[in-house]
Amino acid sequence: xxxxxxxxxxxxxxxxxxxxxxxxxxxxxxxxxxxxxxxxxxxxxxxxxxxxxxxxxxxxxxxxxxxxxxxxxxxxxxxxxxxxxxxxxxxxxxxxxxxxxxxxxxxxxxxxxxxxxxxxxxxxxxxx
Numbered sequence: 001x002x003x004x005x006x007x008x009x010x011x012x013x014x015x016x017x018x019x020x021x022x023x024x025x026x027x028x029x030x031x032x033x034x035x036x037x038x039x040x041x042x043x044x045x046x047x048x049x050x051x052x053x054x055x056x057x058x059x060x061x062x063x064x065x066x067x068x069x070x071x072x073x074x075x076x077x078x079x080x081x082x083x084x085x086x087x088x089x090x091x092x093x094x095x096x097x098x099x100x101x102x103x104x105x106x107x108x109x110x111x112x113x114x115x116x117x118x119x120x121x122x123x124x125x126x127x128x
Contacts, residue, residue, distance in 0.1 A: 057091025
């Protein structure tokens with residue numbers, strides 16, 4: 001599992017992760033930050049095993065809320081309110097999901113060169 005999006009509120013963090021451009025998080029509850037709203041701002045969608053993790057920044061019990069959001073799909077918003085109603089405050093919210101296996105540019109370059117080499121060999125063979 002890898003973090004797909006989420007900021008660190010108490011350290012001035014902005015949305016990070018591969019889905020950060022498609023989602024935004026708004027917080028409610030004043031200074032105590034006891035609620036949140038995650039909204040799809042772009043064309044994002046998520047699938048597979050997904051977990052929403054909410055951490056308390058003031059060491060109250062429970063220190064973590066973990067929600068299974070596997071059926072969410074990433075299109076509709078998520079609204080949660082009333083967390084840490086007795087003195088806690090949200091310090092971190094992240095969505096975790098499966099690691100994506102996106103090929104690196106170097107891998108794609110090598111693959112492309114290999115295809116060009118195969119094509120060149122076929123042309124030379126056909127011309128002979």
